Amino acid sequence: MNQFFNTVSPTATRMIRMDHAYVMAQFHKLEPGTQHTVRAAIVRSICNALEIHAQLEEEIFYPALRSAGMSSPELEKSVPEHDEMRSLIDQLRSAEEASDEQCEALNKLMNAVMHHVADEETKLLPMAEQQMAPEVLADLGARMTRRRMEIAKPRATEMAVDMAVGAPMKTAAVAVGTLFAGALLFNKLRRGNGHGTSASDTTSGGRRYAGTGSSGTERRYGH
Numbered sequence: 642m643n644q645f646f647n648t649v650s651p652t653a654t655r656m657i658r659m660d661h662a663y664v665m666a667q668f669h670k671l672e673p674g675t676q677h678t679v680r681a682a683i684v685r686s687i688c689n690a691l692e693i694h695a696q697l698e699e700e701i702f703y704p705a706l707r708s709a710g711m712s713s714p715e716l717e718k719s720v721p722e723h724d725e726m727r728s729l730i731d732q733l734r735s736a737e738e739a740s741d742e743q744c745e746a747l748n749k750l751m752n753a754v755m756h757h758v759a760d761e762e763t764k765l766l767p768m769a770e771q772q773m774a775p776e777v778l779a780d781l782g783a784r785m786t787r788r789r790m791e792i793a794k795p796r797a798t799e800m801a802v803d804m805a806v807g808a809p810m811k812t813a814a815v816a817v818g819t820l821f822a823g824a825l826l827f828n829k830l831r832r833g834n835g836h837g838t839s840a841s842d843t844t845s846g847g848r849r850y851a852g853t854g855s856s857g858t859e860r861r862y863g864h
């Protein structure tokens with residue numbers, strides 16, 4: 642099983658960049674005039690992707706940095722910044738769709754994400770790649786992939802539908818857990834080995850997203 646996850650998972654730092662790229666790409670799809678149902682699906686995708694990503698970092702990636710003796714102001718403020726994002730996500734979900742209140746929360750969330758992503762991609766990820774061996778980053782990536790499947794399972798259907806409606810892009814698959822492609826691959830491998838397993842036990846990964854969009858520039862969205 643570990644061999645499988647090591648084979649299909651990106652390294653931890655690559656996975657984090659991929660997640661960032663996915664979320665920023667979703668934000669940039671929210672342009673004025675976006676169809677109502679598409680907009681709602683994109684907003685749900687952003688919320689789900691951010692929550693899963695933050696939990697993976699907090700449970701696996703950040704503790705691994707600390708265990709390896711790393712420290713930095715960016716690492717110290719990472720969880721409080723995640724909490725700020727969670728608060729904005731709560732506001733997004735409770736606000737009426739496309740209302741002024743929701744647009745305001747969306748603007749705040751995007752700006753918070755951009756600054757957080759910029760810190761991680763310019764400080765934390767390079768620090769991890771300099772101080773951790775490639776095989777350690779690979780193992781962390783495998784653990785994160787396994788945990789992603791557990792976290793994503795209860796919302797797999799919603800995420801798959803939203804992906805189809807609001808994010809029909811091939812890069813979406815890895816960011817939200819590659820719930821189906823990975824499961825199909827894994828089941829096929831397991832059947833080949835004479836084992837059965839739940840589709841929710843696995844995922845795949847490895848695709849690289851182009852650019853994070855974390856430019857630090859502000860952008861506002863209307864309805």
Ligand SMILES: [Fe+2]
Nearest residue numbers: 657694698761
């Ligand atoms: Fe991150």
Ligand SMILES: [Fe+2]
Nearest residue numbers: 695698719761
């Ligand atoms: Fe983070």
